[in-house]
Amino acid sequence: MPRRRSVVCPSCGTFLCARDTRCEVCNAWSPRVKQAVFFKGVTVAAALLGGLYVWHAIQQFGTTLVPH
Numbered sequence: 564m565p566r567r568r569s570v571v572c573p574s575c576g577t578f579l580c581a582r583d584t585r586c587e588v589c590n591a592w593s594p595r596v597k598q599a600v601f602f603k604g605v606t607v608a609a610a611l612l613g614g615l616y617v618w619h620a621i622q623q624f625g626t627t628l629v630p631h
């Protein structure tokens with residue numbers, strides 16, 4: 564029998580399946596979903612920062628190439 568991973572709802576303490584995204588009792592997001600959302604936010608922020616850095620670098624590169 565495979566071991567079932569269980570998580571406890573942080574709001575009401577109900578045992579949830581690890582797969583569950585929401586608590587059936589109080590409708591709170593499970594810690595797993597919160598973690599996934601957090602990592603997604605970090606990834607998006609990193610991508611935005613990276614894009615901004617590349618854009619800035621391209622702008623600087625353009626100003627050094629074009630003589631005033």
Ligand SMILES: [Zn+2]
Binds near residue numbers: 573574588591
């Ligand atoms: Zn709950």
